[in-house]
Amino acid sequence: MKLNQYDEIKQGEKGAWVSIGAYLALSALKLGAGYWFLSGALVADGFNNLTDIVASVAVLVGLRISQKPPDKDHPYGHFRAETIAALVASFIMATVGVQVLISAVRSLFASEYHVPNLMSAWVALFSAVCMAGVYIYNRRLATRINNQALLAASKDNLSDALVSTGAAIGIIGAQFGLPWLDPVAALVVGAIICKTAWEIFYSSTHALTDGFDENELTTLRSTIEKTKGVKSIKDIKARVHGNLVLVDVIVQVDPGLTLIESHRISDEIEHRMGRKHNIMSVHVHVEPHDNTENAVSNALE
Incomplete structure (x- = not known):
């Protein structure tokens, strides 16, 4: 146990x-x-x-x-x-x-x-x-x-x-x-x-001072991005709190999903973070994915 x-x-x-x-x-x-x-x-x-x-x-x-x-x-x-x-x-x-x-x-x-x-x-x-x-x-x-x-x-x-x-x-x-x-x-x-x-x-x-290793943050981002239903990650932050790692992430999903379906994606993110990285404290904020905004962003890049 x-x-x-x-x-x-x-x-x-x-x-x-x-x-x-x-x-x-x-x-x-x-x-x-x-x-x-x-x-x-x-x-x-x-x-x-x-x-x-x-x-x-x-x-x-x-x-x-x-x-x-x-x-x-x-x-x-x-x-x-x-x-x-x-x-x-x-x-x-x-x-x-x-x-x-x-x-x-x-x-x-x-x-x-x-x-x-x-x-x-x-x-x-x-x-x-x-x-x-x-x-x-x-x-x-x-x-x-x-x-x-x-x-x-x-x-x-x-x-x-x-x-x-x-x-x-x-x-x-x-x-x-x-x-x-x-x-x-x-x-x-x-x-x-x-x-x-x-x-x-x-x-x-x-x-x-809430510093966090950039390479480890990249690894956490990769795990979340591979979660089914996640279109993109708008923002992700993490900090160490004693022997715990606290993660705050804003993910974008299909705007046509229901509240229950979006909640299931949040649960799956928390489950994957716990299973793969032993991180149990994950705060997920879900926003609708804006294709127009991302197209403009990609064009500027």
């Missing part, structure tokens, strides 16, 4: 809780091991995970708000709260990425280097594997329920796996007399985090 949008958002909460649980456990492990084994990279990674808890809580709050039913002030529901949560997550990721870059540059030009215990590298690698597992779980869940906030959280999980991997590389490099390897790896990881944060920020702001 297919879940409705509210059930899908409820499913998304599982991913947010998995992230929060993983960050709580791993931040405690990294901070404890980092101080015990004198690993500055591991301590920094532990504090990074503490900030990630805030991002995961923001995603969880956004998902909770999204489940509120429509009301007088929000007739379309509260689904955009999850997009706002993704936007907040991008800000936190960007902050962490910049901090990693600044720390890496300072370490690169430091006059003294400390060689941490090799055990701290194993802790970092264990953390990287754990976060990679959380990333795979959250990405699959986000793809299945089409949830942008959880998808942003999964990208944050991947960034954290990369940070831990970079910390492990630096610690191992220090054992072989290559202390500069740690800050170089941190620079690469910091750049990846900032790039991911920008992608999430762009996607979220594009959706919040």
Whole structure:
């Protein structure tokens, strides 16, 4: 049985809780091991995970708000709260990425280097594997329920796996007399985090400002044009509303059709959009097809 949008958002909460649980456990492990084994990279990674808890809580709050039913002030529901949560997550990721870059540059030009215990590298690698597992779980869940906030959280999980991997590389490099390897790896990881944060920020702001992919809109137009009874499409618009796509379309049909026949065409459009594109929110406005108007339009073109 297919879940409705509210059930899908409820499913998304599982991913947010998995992230929060993983960050709580791993931040405690990294901070404890980092101080015990004198690993500055591991301590920094532990504090990074503490900030990630805030991002995961923001995603969880956004998902909770999204489940509120429509009301007088929000007739379309509260689904955009999850997009706002993704936007907040991008800000936190960007902050962490910049901090990693600044720390890496300072370490690169430091006059003294400390060689941490090799055990701290194993802790970092264990953390990287754990976060990679959380990333795979959250990405699959986000793809299945089409949830942008959880998808942003999964990208944050991947960034954290990369940070831990970079910390492990630096610690191992220090054992072989290559202390500069740690800050170089941190620079690469910091750049990846900032790039991911920008992608999430762009996607979220594009959706919040009612932006919509032109290629996808062309695909939707093609599906509607192929619907039996549709003579032409006068106008079509679409926007993203949380995990939903809302479509408004004006179609032109034979002016000799009855109201019931025109209504059947509208129903068929809604059915095809749901079946082919999983779009359940389609507003169809039907107008009579004017052959004279279209002939003039074609002649001008």
